[in-house]
Amino acid sequence: xxxxxxxxxxxxxxxxxxxxxxxxxxxxxxxxxxxxxxxxxxxxxxxxxxxxxxxxxxxxxxxxxxxxxxxxxxxxxxxxxxxxxxxxxxxxxxxxxxxxxxxxxxxxxxxxxxxxxxxxxxxxxxxxxxxxxxxxx
Numbered sequence: 001x002x003x004x005x006x007x008x009x010x011x012x013x014x015x016x017x018x019x020x021x022x023x024x025x026x027x028x029x030x031x032x033x034x035x036x037x038x039x040x041x042x043x044x045x046x047x048x049x050x051x052x053x054x055x056x057x058x059x060x061x062x063x064x065x066x067x068x069x070x071x072x073x074x075x076x077x078x079x080x081x082x083x084x085x086x087x088x089x090x091x092x093x094x095x096x097x098x099x100x101x102x103x104x105x106x107x108x109x110x111x112x113x114x115x116x117x118x119x120x121x122x123x124x125x126x127x128x129x130x131x132x133x134x135x136x137x
Contacts, residue, residue: 038072040065040068040069040071040072041067041068041069041071041072042072044072044075044076047076049075049076049077049078050076050077050078050080050081051076051077051081052080052081052082053081053082053083053084054073054076054077054081054082054083054084055083055084055086056069056073056083056084056085056086057085057086057087058086058087058088059085059087060085060087060088060090060093060094060097061087061088061090061093062093063092063093063096066093066096066097066100067100067103069100070097070100070101070103070104070106071104073085073104073106073130074104074105074106074132077132078132079131079132079133079134081131081132082129082130082131083106083129083130083131084111084127084128084129084130085108085127085128085129085130086125086126086127086128087125087126088124088125089124089125089126094126101130105132105133106130106131106132107130107131107132107133108128108129108130109128109129109131110126110127110128110129111127111128111129
């Protein structure tokens with residue numbers, strides 16, 4: 001059984017009243033899921049990383065938060081971790097994200113529309129699989 005932890009929140013994005021991480025019930029998830037807040041770019045030691053899988057959705061909209069997000073993904077990952085990053089196409093933000101991925105050593109492979117469930121296929125949404133390089137290669 002996978003141990004899953006949902007995390008959200010960037011330090012550079014101000015907290016909005018009434019806007020909190022969605023709970024397990026809102027996401028229709030099972031009991032092996034923990035929901036915790038994490039400010040991107042901060043200490044991740046208490047999260048029990050590395051994780052097998054990280055799913056990050058709709059997080060690329062504020063260029064200032066992208067380096068913090070990539071640092072956090074790397075901090076929660078090992079070379080065996082697979083991160084799926086889904087986002088709306090915003091050209092300037094995407095360019096900044098790929099620069100940050102490269103700076104943190106992440107490789108990105110696009111998940112094609114045909115690999116996605118038909119309900120989730122959209123020309124204005126892209127999904128990428130991110131990985132850290134294997135150690136010792």
